[in-house]
Amino acid sequence: GAVVSQHPSRVICKSGTSVKIECRSLDFQATTMFWYRQFPKQSLMLMATSNEGSKATYEQGVEKDKFLINHASLTLSTLTVTSAHPEDSSFYICSASLPAGGPHEQYFGPGTRLTVT
Amino acid sequence: QQQVKQSPQSLIVQKGGISIINCAYENTAFDYFPWYQQFPGKGPALLIAIRPDVSEKKEGRFTISFNKSAKQFSLHIMDSQPGDSATYFCAATYTGGFKTIFGAGTRLFVKA
Numbered sequence: 001g002a003v004v005s006q007h008p009s010r011v012i013c014k015s016g017t018s019v020k021i022e023c024r025s026l027d028f029q030a031t032t033m034f035w036y037r038q039f040p041k042q043s044l045m046l047m048a049t050s051n052e053g054s055k056a057t058y059e060q061g062v063e064k065d066k067f068l069i070n071h072a073s074l075t076l077s078t079l080t081v082t083s084a085h086p087e088d089s090s091f092y093i094c095s096a097s098l099p100a101g102g103p104h105e106q107y108f109g110p111g112t113r114l115t116v117t
Numbered sequence: 118q119q120q121v122k123q124s125p126q127s128l129i130v131q132k133g134g135i136s137i138i139n140c141a142y143e144n145t146a147f148d149y150f151p152w153y154q155q156f157p158g159k160g161p162a163l164l165i166a167i168r169p170d171v172s173e174k175k176e177g178r179f180t181i182s183f184n185k186s187a188k189q190f191s192l193h194i195m196d197s198q199p200g201d202s203a204t205y206f207c208a209a210t211y212t213g214g215f216k217t218i219f220g221a222g223t224r225l226f227v228k229a
Contacts, residue, residue, distance in 0.1 A: 004160075006160075041222075041224070042221075043206060043219045043220065043221050043222050044161070044219050049216065091158075093160045093161070095160075104151070104166075104210050104212075105151075105163065106151075106163070107163065108160035108163075109160050110159055110160045111158070111159060111160045113158070
């Protein structure tokens with residue numbers, strides 16, 4: 001149980017275009033999902049916390065107009081990188097927390113490798 | 118105060134040896150300490166976790182030791198195998214906080 005999927009696993013896009021990444025909890029309802037960004041050989045950097053039915057909470061320094069997050073249902077959150085630039089190239093990972101098990105347990109998706117050319 | 122300090126940055130262990138990764142925290146409000154394992158190009162996976170009311174938790178070859186007074190906790194991998202080669206992250210969070218604070222990560226390489 002507690003499986004989180006992401007789609008796509010890899011995406012290459014041209015500079016100036018927008019890219020949408022989906023995060024789904026497959027076998028549980030996730031009231032809270034998290035979006036992380038990870039640079040090579042570095043730790044996870046929390047970008048935003050996404051709550052179903054409400055606006056996402058962004059971490060300091062993360063541009064909410066550039067990284068649009070929508071959590072439309074209890075099993076789906078999306079991250080849209082708008083007007084992508086090469087510096088947005090990174091590994092994006094989502095996670096979902098189990099509501100019944102407490103807020104602590106997070107289950108991570110497999111990640112999405114974004115390359116902006 | 119929100120930081121979790123992790124060491125070493127990298128670790129090389131012989132097959133069959135013990136791998137030890139250490140973490141320290143400052144915020145005494147933290148009440149849940151998970152360890153995650155991440156293979157290259159994959160998302161992290163929850164490996165084992167502990168709450169501060171116990172000093173040790175063991176699951177198979179993986180053991181967490183927790184020292185509440187010193188605000189330190191460590192991961193021990195017994196009988197390390199080449200398949201354990203991955204990056205390990207310690208983390209900390211607290212009830213109602215939702216946000217998880219991650220350590221910098223330890224890249225473990227187990228030599229065959």
